[in-house]
Amino acid sequence: MSIKKWAIIGGGLHGCTAAYYLLKKGKIRNEDLIIIDPHERPLQRWEKLTGTIGMDYLRSPSVHHLSTDPFALQKYAEETDRKHHLKGRYKRPSLQLFNEHSTSLMEEINWSKSWYQGTVEDLIRNKEGWFISLENGDHIQSEYILLAMGVNDQPLYPNWYNQLHKHQERCVHLFDEEKYGKFKAAPPIAVIGGGISAAHLALKFGKKYPGQVHLIKRHPFRVHDFDSDPGWLGPKYLSKFEKQKSFSDRRDMIKKARFKGSLNREVFLRLKRMEEEGKIQTVSSSIKEVAGRGGGVDVAFESGKNQHFKSIVLATGSTSELPEKKWLHGVISRERLSCAECGFPVIDENLQWAPCLHVGGALAELEIGPVSRNISGAKKVAERLLQYHLNVNSIKA
Structure with a gap:
């Protein structure tokens, strides 16, 4: 059985962004972190989906990517003589440029040393943190968990x-x-x-x-231009959202905000x-x-x-249900995790659903807001997770 400091469940954009932040700024080593995903390598599902539909340029601006430096993608374009791969007033990157930049960032943090190809079957809380069971019979013990599963595995059928x-x-x-x-x-x-x-x-x-x-x-x-107003990236709209104590009202605000x-x-x-x-x-x-x-x-x-x-x-999108419901509903019931009327997690400002159990992506949207599922949301989650990690370790020190 492997023993880790952090376990990230999901190796897509959200999981990889969090991993990059923790390894670059969180003062943790590759051997302290495990990224669990059913695919062979990072962002494989993302690359397959975007390639399948024939996407050539991203909808999001060049400042949205995996790195801690907001201008890292623009610098990468300059260094590789591909400024022409940034389009329009928002400098939207080509899919090729974005994917190559993401690959270079993951190689920078030696992703293969933390990667585990597998599928989670259950999650149980214990004195040491969280005990992860995998479908292949393996087990992992981790002090902290980030649930970073996507919702694209739940097709919505007419x-x-x-x-x-x-x-x-x-x-x-x-x-x-x-x-x-x-x-x-x-x-x-x-x-x-x-x-x-x-x-x-x-x-x-x-x-x-x-x-x-x-x-x-x-x-x-x-x-x-985007799938929600850019005002949701900062206090313009988020301040009102954060003051709203009713999670039903927060859900309504998210629905109205999304295009x-x-x-x-x-x-x-x-x-x-x-x-x-x-x-x-x-x-x-x-x-x-x-x-x-x-x-x-x-x-x-x-x-x-x-x-x-x-x-x-x-191309009718995904259902509005929780991801990985096959095992996650069992964890919710056994650990008595708090959910809003919409079924999604009620979490604190550190994105904790339970002690040392953090969430990102769609699971974090009642705290992060309408951008939670996007690349910009992945960065917001990673920033909060990093700050939490640094605070906890400063207290322990």
């Missing part, structure tokens, strides 16, 4: 999906990693969703199968251009019913139109 029955193989969700990896898209193709992931997918398929791609959405395009199902102007203009060129057709209508036929799917729209597709790709 109600009509179950109408397909045995023809579901022609309709796959973007977030279903296993099924999408085996999926062979054939035209004509329908992409379902009105947000930025759906838009990227439609652009990707539109280049490959011009004139044979439909982007189907229930609402008009919602065009915003759910939105896309930025650049991607919107690219979509409109491809639509004008006849490479993509956009449809603003709900789907009434579907039926499998001839190796494809017949789709009936609420507008009265009907269309046959060989392939349907769902």
Whole structure:
């Protein structure tokens, strides 16, 4: 059994950002930290998803990344002679630049010395901290825990999906990693969703199968530079949020603040251009019913139109449930962890759900606010975690 100071469950953007902060500024060694993730290397799930949809530039500005230095990504672009990989007034980085920079940061902290490829099965509190059980039978004892699991492993399916029955193989969700990896898209193709992931997918398929791609959405395009107002990054909006003691009201504030199902102007203009060129057709209508036929799917729209597709790709986001509910609900019940009406953690300013059990990402949003799931949220969580770690160790000293 391994004994650690810190265990981070989740090796995506949130877990890796926290790991970088702790190892660079927290005065801990690689042997004190373990990052548990089912993938072989850091950010593998992120790279796969962004590559799958054909993302070329991030929506977020260049100051949002894994490093403790806000201008580290801009410096990296200059050092590698790729300032042209920073686009527009916000210097949005290309996906290639962002991924290479992230890889260089993880190599800087010798990630492989702290990485553990595995899947958590249970978490039990004891006198020494937390006892982690893994599906392969291994066990890890850690004084502190950070839950940094993402929500993209919980695909949200539309109600009509179950109408397909045995023809579901022609309709796959973007977030279903296993099924999408085996999926062979054939035209004509329908992409379902009105947000930025759906838009990227439609652009990707539109280049490959011009004139044979439909982007189907229930609402008009919602065009915003970011998925929430930048005021949520600082006191402009957060001060009111933090004063709100009702977690139900905080949840309402988060819902209103998020530009759910939105896309930025650049991607919107690219979509409109491809639509004008006849490479993509956009449809603003709900789907009434579907039926499998001839190796494809017949789709009936609420507008009265009907269309046959060989392939349907769902870019409809994730459910609003807790991540890793298979084991996390058991921990909540046994350890009597406090949850708000929405089911998400009630935590303190140090992001503690219980003594020495910290949370990040979606799990921290009732404390961090609407940006909690984003890269900027990952940095906020890492900063609080680092400060907590330094404070605790100064007291012990």
